[in-house]
Amino acid sequence: xxxxxxxxxQAYRSHVKxxxxxxxxxxxxxxxxxxGYGSADQINFSREFCPKLAERGLLVRxxxxxxxxxxxDPWEQFILAEEMKWRGxxxxxxxxxxxxxGPVLMKYGTPEQQNEHLGRIRRGEVIWCQGYSEPGAGxxxxxxxxxxxxxxxxxxxxxxxxxxxxxxxxxxCFLLARTGSAxxxxxIFLVPMNTPGIEVKPFPGLVGEGHLNEVFxxxxxxxxxxxxxxxxxxxxxxxxxxxxxxxxxxRYHVGKKLLDKAIAQLTREGRGDDPIIKARVGRIVAKFxxxxxxxxVVVDQRAKGGGPSVEANISRITASEACTDLTNxxxxxxxxxxxTGDPVLREFHRGNIAATIxxxxxxxxxxxxxxxxxxxxxxx
Amino acid sequence: xxxxLTSEQRLLVEAVENLGARWRTMPAGHERDYAHYEANLQGxxxxxxxxxxxxxMGMLEAALVAIEVSRLPVVTSVGASALVAAAxxxxxxxxxxxIVSGDWRKAQRLLAVATHAxxxxxxxxxxxxxxxxxxxxxxxxxxxxxxxxxxxxxxxxAALVGDGATLRQWARVAxxxxxxxxxxxxxxxxxxxxKQRFAFGRAIGSYQAVQHRLAQCHQIACAMRFLALxxxxxxxxxxxxxxxxxxxxxVNKLAFDLHQFSGGMGVTCEYQLHFFTYRLRxxxxxxxxxxxxxxxxxxxxxxxxx
Numbered sequence: 001x002x003x004x005x006x007x008x009x010q011a012y013r014s015h016v017k018x019x020x021x022x023x024x025x026x027x028x029x030x031x032x033x034x035x036g037y038g039s040a041d042q043i044n045f046s047r048e049f050c051p052k053l054a055e056r057g058l059l060v061r062x063x064x065x066x067x068x069x070x071x072x073d074p075w076e077q078f079i080l081a082e083e084m085k086w087r088g089x090x091x092x093x094x095x096x097x098x099x100x101x102g103p104v105l106m107k108y109g110t111p112e113q114q115n116e117h118l119g120r121i122r123r124g125e126v127i128w129c130q131g132y133s134e135p136g137a138g139x140x141x142x143x144x145x146x147x148x149x150x151x152x153x154x155x156x157x158x159x160x161x162x163x164x165x166x167x168x169x170x171x172x173c174f175l176l177a178r179t180g181s182a183x184x185x186x187x188i189f190l191v192p193m194n195t196p197g198i199e200v201k202p203f204p205g206l207v208g209e210g211h212l213n214e215v216f217x218x219x220x221x222x223x224x225x226x227x228x229x230x231x232x233x234x235x236x237x238x239x240x241x242x243x244x245x246x247x248x249x250x251r252y253h254v255g256k257k258l259l260d261k262a263i264a265q266l267t268r269e270g271r272g273d274d275p276i277i278k279a280r281v282g283r284i285v286a287k288f289x290x291x292x293x294x295x296x297v298v299v300d301q302r303a304k305g306g307g308p309s310v311e312a313n314i315s316r317i318t319a320s321e322a323c324t325d326l327t328n329x330x331x332x333x334x335x336x337x338x339x340t341g342d343p344v345l346r347e348f349h350r351g352n353i354a355a356t357i358x359x360x361x362x363x364x365x366x367x368x369x370x371x372x373x374x375x376x377x378x379x380x
Numbered sequence: 381x382x383x384x385l386t387s388e389q390r391l392l393v394e395a396v397e398n399l400g401a402r403w404r405t406m407p408a409g410h411e412r413d414y415a416h417y418e419a420n421l422q423g424x425x426x427x428x429x430x431x432x433x434x435x436x437m438g439m440l441e442a443a444l445v446a447i448e449v450s451r452l453p454v455v456t457s458v459g460a461s462a463l464v465a466a467a468x469x470x471x472x473x474x475x476x477x478x479i480v481s482g483d484w485r486k487a488q489r490l491l492a493v494a495t496h497a498x499x500x501x502x503x504x505x506x507x508x509x510x511x512x513x514x515x516x517x518x519x520x521x522x523x524x525x526x527x528x529x530x531x532x533x534x535x536x537x538a539a540l541v542g543d544g545a546t547l548r549q550w551a552r553v554a555x556x557x558x559x560x561x562x563x564x565x566x567x568x569x570x571x572x573x574x575k576q577r578f579a580f581g582r583a584i585g586s587y588q589a590v591q592h593r594l595a596q597c598h599q600i601a602c603a604m605r606f607l608a609l610x611x612x613x614x615x616x617x618x619x620x621x622x623x624x625x626x627x628x629x630x631v632n633k634l635a636f637d638l639h640q641f642s643g644g645m646g647v648t649c650e651y652q653l654h655f656f657t658y659r660l661r662x663x664x665x666x667x668x669x670x671x672x673x674x675x676x677x678x679x680x681x682x683x684x685x686x
Contacts, residue, residue, distance in 0.1 A: 001389060001440060002382040003613045009381070075381060256681075263682050272682070275675065282674025285681065286626040289619075290603035293383075293610055300383040314599050363592065370591035373598050374571050377586040 012076055016058060016083045023052050024090060033088030034343035036351060037095075038210030043127060043169045046092030050124025053091070060098050060122050067106055067114075068122040074302040078295075082253040088344070093128065093166040097121040100244035101128055101174060108229045108237050113190060117172070129167040129193070131175035131215060134160060139361045141176070141238065142184050146217060148177035155179070155189070155227070157197075157220040163358075165211040167193065167200045173215070175222075176234060184235045188228040195220050207354045208347055242359060243308030251319045251355065252295060254348070255288035255326060261342050262334045271333075280329055287322035294318050310372030313365040320356045320365075327352045383606075385444070392433065392441055396448040399424055403454045405652075410454075412649040414658065415523045417493045418454035422476050425449065425456060434466030442466055443557050443612030447605060450561025453655035455524050457490050459554030463612065464498055467550045468507065468541045479551050481667055484529050487518040489662055492527030498547060499538065500667075505547035506538035523562075523659030549620040552673060555663050556608035556623035562663075563601040563627075563634055566656035570594065570638045573645065584641065593637045600630045621676035629670035631660045 005013070025032075035041050053059045062077035063069025077099070084091055091098070102121045105114055120126040137144040146159025157177055167173065170193050179187040191198070197220035205212040229237050259281060266272050294315040301309055327349050330337050337345035356362040370376045385393065403421055410416040425431050425445075434442030442462040449458040457476040464479060465472045475495030480488045484499075491497060492515060499506040514530035541547075571594060574585030584590055604627045611623040635657045639646045646653045667673070 001385050001609065001613070003610055005381060275671075278675045278678035279671040280674070282621065282625050282677030283629055283670065285677050286607070286622045286629070286674070287603075289610075289622050290607055290626055293606040294599075294603060296381060297383045297606070300381065304384075314602055317596070317599055318603055366592040366595040367588070369595035369598060374585075374591075374594055375575075376571065376591050376594065377575060377583050379582065379586045379588065 009073075009075055009079060013079050013083065016080055019053070019056055019058055020083060020087050020090070023049060024087065028087070028090070032090070034347050036208030036210070036347050037089040037092045038165050038208055040169060040210065042090070042092045043166060043210065045090065046094050047125065047127070049090050050092075050094045052124075054122065054124040059091075059094075059124050060102065063098075063102060063122070064106070067102070067118050074299055078250065078299050082250045085250050085253050086257060091124075093170070094121075094124060094126075095249070096130070097126065097128055100241045103244065104174075104237060104241050105228070107240065110225070110228075112225060113228065117190065126172065127166060127170045128172050128174055129164050129170035129215075131161045131164060131167075131173045131177075131191075133163045135162050138163075138357075139364050142186065142235075144176055144178060144186065146175075146177045148179050148187060148189065148222065150179075151221070154221060154223040154225075157189070157191070157217045157222055159217050161215040161217075162213075163211070164200075164213045164215045167213045167215050168202055168210065173198075175217075176238065180232045182232070185232040186234045186238075187231050188234045188237055189222050189226045190228060191220070191222055191226060195222070197221070206350060208350050211354070239308060243312050250292075250295065251323050252288045252291035255284065255291075255322060258326060258330075258345060258348055259284065261345055262330060262337075265334055265341065277333060280333075284322060284325045284329060287318065287325055291315065291319035291322050310369055313368045313372065316359075317362055317365045317369070320362050323348075323352050323355055388437075389441060389444060392430075392437070393444050393448050395428070396425075396430055396445055399428060399430070400449060400452045403452050406453055406655070414521045414649070415525055415655065416454050417476075417490070417525045418452075418456060419476075419493070421449075421452070421454060422456040422458075422461075425458065426461070426474055431458070431461040431465070432472070434462055435472070438613075439463065439466065439553075439615060440609060440613040443553065443609050446554060446557035447561040447564075447608065450558040450659075451565045453565070453652050455490075455659070457494060459558045460490070460498065460551070463554040463557065464547060464550045467546055468498070468505075470507065470539060470541050473507070473509075478527075479554070479666075481548075481551075484532055487520065487526040487528045489522075489524045489526060489666070491515055491529075492517040492525045494527075498541070498551075499533075499535075500544050500548050500551065501535065503544045504540055505542040505544050506535065507541040508533055508538045520662075521654075521658060522662035523655055523657075524662050545617065548667060549617045551667055552620040552624035552676075553608060553611045555666055556604065556611060556620070556627045559627035559631070559660055559663050560601065560604040560608045562656040562659045563597075563604055563630075566634065566638050566653060566660070567594070567597050567601055569653055569656070570597075570641050574641050577643070577645075590641055594641065597634055597637055600634060604630070618677060618680035621673045621680060624667070624673035625670050625677055628664050628666075628673060631664040634660060 060069045061072035148155040148157045173191045175189045175191045197218045199216045201214045298311045430445050433445050446458045460477040473496040478490040478494035478497045480497045481500040497508045515527045518526040520526045607623040611619040645651045
């Protein structure tokens with residue numbers, strides 16, 4: 001066990017910070033960052049920013065050389081992710097592309113799919129959305145009803161997705177659809193969002209801009225070549241993708257930054273020495289630090305070639321609790337962050353209402369820990 | 381960054397585990413105690429050099445020793461001996477050590493069995509040889525033997541062995557390590573119980589209401605362990621405060637849930653749970669408890685420059 005960063009890792013972090021200073025516009029912090037990475041402004045910005053990041057060799061360094069990366073250590077992937085998160089995630093939705101969509105295609109895609117999609121992702125010029133949840137299937141993803149019926153050499157897709165972040169401006173959808181009658185008879189398709197029969201309808205909600213959309217599929221024709229993996233065998237692929245997603249966003253890394261903002265305001269208001277605030281904030285910091293270390297456990301496993309593990313679920317609930325405690329603290333002590341206060345705090349509050357639901361609810365994570373770590377028996 | 385034990389660290393933990401094997405259950409005659417200080421284990425740890433791990437190998441290794449020993453139902457002064465004593469500026473005592481803080485008239489953990497006391501007094505750390513100091517045992521249900529000074533010690537005669545802040549920092553790391561070890565064992569015991577115990581025709585561990593809370597307890601124990609190890613490795617005061625904050629703040633949750641799921645068995649002395657949960661209770665309020673440690677976190681991060 002060794003908690004120190006190597007000299008190379010420290011240098012890499014400095015390099016990433018320097019690149020962000022070079023590439024982000026002067027109004028990034030005031031205009032773009034507060035809008036959140038699902039906003040139209042940030043998505044459009046990511047189409048300019050990610051190619052520049054790619055040119056500097058920073059977008060997919062962790063990918064194998066075969067796919068245009070440098071086979072960099074997964075630790076570098078997380079150092080990059082931490083620094084991006086610190087600045088408000090200027091990669092926009094493309095963080096998904098490089099963290100798990102790309103790796104899924106490397107592992108399960110056909111050579112044609114790899115040729116078609118990995119280059120675009122690597123160059124930072126494509127936006128994806130994930131067609132997972134439906135009105136009747138969220139945490140219980142296997143209950144999804146969108147169907148892909150065989151027709152000729154392809155399929156015809158009918159159904160509805162919901163909560164589909166980024167879909168309004170996405171180029172492609174990583175779509176889950178039922179291809180048989182068994183519960184887990186589900187397949188994955190890579191579908192261009194401009195395919196006739198796809199309609200996206202944004203709707204208002206509590207979370208930040210761009211995250212809440214309905215996507216309707218009406219007689220959408222998808223070629224068989226768009227299917228990833230065998231028909232009806234998507235579950236392993238989904239598990240693989242979700243294991244990346246659950247630790248994909250280093251939420252722990254922004255805790256200190258947001259607390260800095262909150263405490264700066266409280267200090268200006270003469271409340272910086274309030275012992276109740278101190279005791280409360282110290283506890284929140286402790287939870288964020290716990291989340292950081294437990295996420296590093298998962299990164300370390302990946303760096304050593306390990307696959308999905310229960311540690312990702314443990315890391316996830318630790319981060320969820322830290323973020324929730326921070327949200328509660330903001331509401332109790334810095335409530336004007338929702339009105340006239342710092343827009344970055346407001347956006348954190350808005351996003352956090354869904355952070356314990358997306359990518360498998362907090363309760364689902366607990367189920368997986370109960371089985372995977374404690375070996376507790378299933379109920380009848 | 382490497383979150384797994386090195387082969388050397390694994391060997392160290394295995395050696396401690398092997399040494400402690402005979403005390404995984406309470407020694408004959410002590411099965412129904414509230415707490416049992418095990419002098420033979422303390423001696424074996426000292427003789428084997430394990431309490432010098434902090435000096436010979438590093439503070440991370442000392443923390444590994446402290447966590448591993450704290451998984452046993454019997455009590456030693458491993459936190460104080462392996463972690464706090466390693467930060468003394470003078471010689472390290474061989475015998476069991478009590479950390480004394482606050483009002484000297486009050487009962488202090490381990491004082492009834494200690495040969496030495498490290499006293500955290502304002503900004504000083506003092507070492508008192510207890511050979512000629514009158515101590516009276518104090519009855520307690522907490523998972524450690526307690527004692528108190530019969531008369532106010534002669535502070536002027538005590539040896540100055542460091543600054544109070546540094547020793548308090550390491551005492552907080554020791555609290556976090558002992559809590560992490562006790563939490564692991566308390567959870568393991570409870571998990572085993574809920575697998576065996578049936579209610580309404582099912583193992584109670586199959587009910588989701590039980591599973592969710594035990595999963596939370598497991599997450600807490602994992603976090604306690606890594607925060608304690610990081611604090612020991614870094615030697616940073618803020619990291620020590622963070623580890624103690626997290627550990628002390630979560631004792632309520634662990635004590636409630638683990639006793640709740642152990643049911644009637646958990647309130648008997650023949651069941652081992654109280655050896656761990658009541659030890660956690662004893663650690664919960666030390667050195668200002670979670671509020672005191674959390675205030676240290678805040679001051680360390682936001683007021684250090686002021």
